[in-house]
Amino acid sequence: MKKNKFLALLLTCAMTVTVLAGCGSKNTTTAPSEDTNKPAESATYKIALIQQHQTNAFQIAVTEGAKAKAAELGVDLTILSADQDAATQISQIEQCVSEGYNAILFEPVDPDGLRDAAKAAADKGVVMINVVSVCTDWESAGISAISCGNNVKAGENEMQHVADLLEGKGNVAFLTGPSAVTDALDRMEGYRNILANYPDIKEVVAPADCEWDTAKAQATVESWLSAYDLDAIVCENDGMAVGAGNAAGANSGIIITGVDGTPDGYEAIEDGRMTGTVAQDGGLMAAGGLEAAVTLLNGGTLDNNVIIAESVWIDASNVADYK
Numbered sequence: 001m002k003k004n005k006f007l008a009l010l011l012t013c014a015m016t017v018t019v020l021a022g023c024g025s026k027n028t029t030t031a032p033s034e035d036t037n038k039p040a041e042s043a044t045y046k047i048a049l050i051q052q053h054q055t056n057a058f059q060i061a062v063t064e065g066a067k068a069k070a071a072e073l074g075v076d077l078t079i080l081s082a083d084q085d086a087a088t089q090i091s092q093i094e095q096c097v098s099e100g101y102n103a104i105l106f107e108p109v110d111p112d113g114l115r116d117a118a119k120a121a122a123d124k125g126v127v128m129i130n131v132v133s134v135c136t137d138w139e140s141a142g143i144s145a146i147s148c149g150n151n152v153k154a155g156e157n158e159m160q161h162v163a164d165l166l167e168g169k170g171n172v173a174f175l176t177g178p179s180a181v182t183d184a185l186d187r188m189e190g191y192r193n194i195l196a197n198y199p200d201i202k203e204v205v206a207p208a209d210c211e212w213d214t215a216k217a218q219a220t221v222e223s224w225l226s227a228y229d230l231d232a233i234v235c236e237n238d239g240m241a242v243g244a245g246n247a248a249g250a251n252s253g254i255i256i257t258g259v260d261g262t263p264d265g266y267e268a269i270e271d272g273r274m275t276g277t278v279a280q281d282g283g284l285m286a287a288g289g290l291e292a293a294v295t296l297l298n299g300g301t302l303d304n305n306v307i308i309a310e311s312v313w314i315d316a317s318n319v320a321d322y323k
Contacts, residue, residue: 045075045297048096049286050089050106052133052181054081056212056239057262058282062132065283066105069290077290084178084211086110090117096126103127103293105286108135111182115141127296131289132282133183144296145305147289149280151183151259154311155190155236158257158278161313162232165255165275169200170231173224174207175217175240187236187259204228210240217243230254238265238277245273261314261322269319276315279322284309 049066051059063079070077078101082089086109094117096104104126108114115135122128122142130138130146138146162172174191177184188207195201205228210216217240221233225247232255233248235241241258242265248254250272258265261279268274288307295302314322 045102045294046100047075047103047105047290047293048078048080048101050080050082050092050104052082052107052109053084057264058237058260062282062286066286066290069287073290073294075294082109084109086113089114093117093121097121097124101126102297103129105129105131105289105293107132110180111136118143127293129289129293131285133181145292145302145307147285147292147307149285149309149311151186152190154259154278154280155187156194157311157313158259159191159194159234161276162234162255162257163194163198163201166201166231168198171202171204171229172232172234173205173230175210175220175233175235175244176207177212177236179209184236191234212237212239214239214243218247221247238262241265241274241277242268266319266323269316276313278311279314280311281309
């Protein structure tokens with residue numbers, strides 16, 4: 001009898017160990033795959049970010065800001081690049097709609113040419129958000145919100161600092177982004193607003209569209225330096241300002257400025273190739289757009305469907321505070 005009780009006790013212990021082992025296995029977690037930005041195995045919403053391109057530090061900041069916010073919100077984020085091609089971007093929007101994305105954030109390559117694609121997607125129930133740059137008459141294109149900088153004010157900020165540094169007179173030249181892109185047009189509008197107050201600041205060569213590209217800007221400025229006496233080169237982004245600084249060399253005596261506040265711009269300010277930049281936070285723009293999309297998908301409303309990231313002037317005196 002004692003033997004039977006002993007065997008029963010052993011059997012009970014074995015069953016207890018088995019149950020405990022089973023409970024312990026429920027605490028095992030599966031690491032998310034490396035190609036997703038969601039923090040768990042399932043995400044509430046499927047969202048796409050379609051950038052104009054991914055070729056400079058500002059755009060990388062947009063990408064990283066979107067990834068960080070997606071992880072925080074627990075959404076499934078896909079990031080695409082249109083490579084500066086409007087037809088590609090339209091196709092990407094259409095593909096995302098067909099694949100059942102809940103929301104699309106996009107930075108339009110062509111502010112007019114993307115309207116129909118945005119409207120078609122919105123009509124099918126996709127939440128459409130403009131980030132960084134904005135479609136023409138965006139609300140009538142079915143776009144729910146915009147998250148961007150105020151590029152007119154950024155241009156005014158940059159040009160006013162250049163005018164002050166020139167003490168109201170001198171020869172200037174401009175390096176621009178693509179002429180069809182809203183942020184390029186708005187920054188130039190800001191420059192013109194300030195220049196109207198300074199008749200002794202002369203534009204000695206037509207603005208050059210360098211498509212935001214550092215190498216193109218460097219080649220353009222190298223040719224300018226042999227043909228013109230320039231006191232300032234005003235650039236619509238930091239990438240082109242770095243190219244201008246590369247062409248002119250460190251401490252050239254030419255005022256060289258940009259927009260965006262990127263790491264390569266900060267480095268150029270520190271080593272004397274650039275004078276200053278107006279910082280705009282691309283990561284914050286992407287994050288703001290993503291947060292707006294999730295709010296709308298959750299059935300909420302936006303206090304403001306125009307989300308603005310403010311700009312600040314950065315030069316050698318304060319660049320260390322922004323690195």
